[in-house]
Amino acid sequence: MREVVAEAENPVMLYSIGKDSSVMLHLARKAFWPAPPPFPFLHVDTTWKFQDMYRFRARMAEEHGLNLLVHVNEEGLARGINPFDSGSVVHTDVMKTEGLKQALDKYGFDAAFGGARRDEERSRAKERIFSFRTAQHRWDPKNQRPELWRLYNARHRRGESIRVFPLSNWTELDVWLYIHREGIPIVPLYFAAERPVVERDGTLIMVDDERMRLEPGEEPMRRKVRFRTLGCYPLSGAVESEADTLPKIIQEMLLAKTSERQGRVIDYDEAASMEKKKVEGYF
């Protein structure tokens, strides 16, 4: 993070409100202490996040005096894009991927921190910590700069940008342990509690607000559930769980043998879906 601040003209930290973002925010506060993080935080909002997430975002911005920028793809909203009618692929593409590109262009950021890790997904295992994007935000997996020792080459031409992944070499367990050790606040949805859900295609979806469309015959039921990853609520699968403390969550994660991104509906589409998304500019 210090390296990027020293080399980039206009860096930004992407803030998605999830646990990885909590860790990133914490690390940023550490890296620059006693100065505050010398960059703004950007949330690309699809408008479909859980209400708990919006509350948490407001709390963090207030507590740490963050310069928090919220960007919504207004064009997408105007076109009526939503997770129900548009489907997960189009919704994610327009509201998240396109929204992100719009925001980066709008503010002219030349470096953006993200919380992605190499253990999450196969194509990420081969991405650099400093990952270059063309002026069109495209990633070229065949033309990455070699990264040796602790030397990062952040030089880029005007219009090009870098995505920087400081947590590249962390595992999911590392993230949880760090949250535990440092007492980092996270969105309550990660902890098990009784919540109203419906079951769809084997996935539990939380009825988070009145916009949730129920299929004929669907009745929200109360179940003790928690979320392993957070995104748009109609696209985030809950798991039934009793884990209401951090050690219990970690225990459950280690014993349950289902990997983290499985809760996200977007990953099912195709085997190489993430790689395709990334080439197109998904974070």
Place this chain on the structure above:
Amino acid sequence: MAQTDLISEDILAYLDAHEHKSLLRFITCGSVDDGKSTLIGRLLYEAQMLFEDQLTALEADSRRVGTQGEELDFALLLDGLAAEREQGITIDVAYRFFSTDRRKYIVADTPGHEQYTRNMVTGASTADCAVILLDARKGVLTQTRRHSYLVHLLGIRHVAVACNKMDLVEFSEGRFREIEREYAEFAAQLGLEGFTLIPLSALRGDNVIERSEAMPWYDGPSLMGYLEAVEVDQERMQDAPFRLPVQWVNRPSSDFRGFAGTVAGGSVAPGDRVLVLPNRRETTVERVVGFETDLERAVAGQAVTLTLADEIDVSRGDVVVAADAPARVAEQFEATVVWMAEEPLLRGRTYLMRCGTKTVPATVAPIHYKLDVDTLERIAANQLDLNEIGVVQLETGSPLAFDPYVENRDTGGFILIDRITNHTVGAGLLRSGARRDESVPWQELEIDREARAALLGQRPFVVWFTGLPGAGKSSVANALEKRLHALGRHTVLIDGDNLRHGLSKDLSFSDADRAENNRRAGEVAKLMTDAGLIVLAAFVSPFRADRETARSLFPEGEFVEVHVDLPAELAAQRDRKGLYARAESGAIGDLTGAGGAYEPPEAPDVHLDMATFDVAAAAEEVFRVLQERGLVE
């Protein structure tokens, strides 16, 4: 594994144990056929690091594109990118993670394919240990030697040679001993000491995690047993002399001025005497600042912020070092360079050199030799191509603090960056350095450039004409010189053809020699401007990087690049000197424009479209720009 029981019975004890596990980074090297991906896949599988959905995907993939029939094809876990999966080879560095009850691991999977030296060097640069795979049926091959050499070059102290596919040689001890002897001989030649040979079968799992019953004659560790015990480099570096390359200066208010960076060697505590290099200012560490609190001590690998007792000038790129064991400071270096770009490294070229947190321009002086990594033979060279390794002399424009790479990877390793594309084009390891003032002292001159220019009553500058042969560079330069001369300006014209009759008589037209010719032209022009003269230089100078190198010799605004632009067909038609005709007949090889490459300037100071301009008009246009810039009245 025992971990599972601890997780379910006492999660807090597990978390505490996990937090204190050491982290070992290792790389695996071997060719596509040595079963490397299978071995890593099996390590992940056996360490129970695969999730159910990953297993399901693996089963599906194994059926679809697997090469192991009904069995799981572990290799498919590793091959990340879609295109690679179809080709069936790994072409980049991929990182994998797993842990045991003793350690956490990061595996860099690096390819064994011949032209990918660069990826292996990248993976090895951060590894504590290397696992080199070979096929027991084939024994020590050329690529085994190459991998061993690279691993040794990059300073890896622990090497496990995994003698794979023992099941295909009937687990024969005789075969294993034969390979062992052969490898030991080669390792001795290389100076590689810390190596261990392990007979195994990645496919069946023999000697991967557990000791195999199929090879009772082997009494060494299994591969996992070896990895659990091997030394972690960062722990060793805590005993090295203190080094902290300053990454960022932290100044939130007027009463705090901290120097942030990651400790690259040794440890530091308040009260320690330190030197700030390269300027050698001595002071005392006041505080070691952590997060919300101060630290009593920080060790290698920790990212901290230091405050110093005295108000001295410290900026990003400086290195804070132990006063009693300082790093060295030099401006000329001997270094081993691994070249990583398609475009070759050429003598005379200037690159950006990044070492620690400092970035400086560095010019390649002679290339001493390149190495045949298969035979370790030294070969004379004046360029390094992609994946070649050579020992070169580098000169930086300013002093740089460093340690020899063998003493400290973080203060002795560097990358070279192309100044135009910004790509990382080379990796290097510093071997030794010299101060310019120790080898060739600069003569202090009492009459300087300004004094000479003042006497002539003019401001010196360079007009650099570049373009294809026959485009009209010398003619335009000539016309411009007449114009300036008539105005009473003191000028000199250096012409490419004329330079090659004298100063550059020894040079050919290879890319490397063209770069060298260009370097000489730049230096001659510089001497002439030092004499107070206005220099008109007419050189094809086909490469952008070489023209940038020339530009960097002069103060801002005193180097005017003129692109004399005539399309190759027209230049060939006009062909004043008969060059194109001779190239056509084969008398000149690689004439720029007739086969040889020319990189036109992207933003020249003056662009002359010679299809429409005649010589006089072109000279007038250059003159107009010189006036506009205030270079001539």
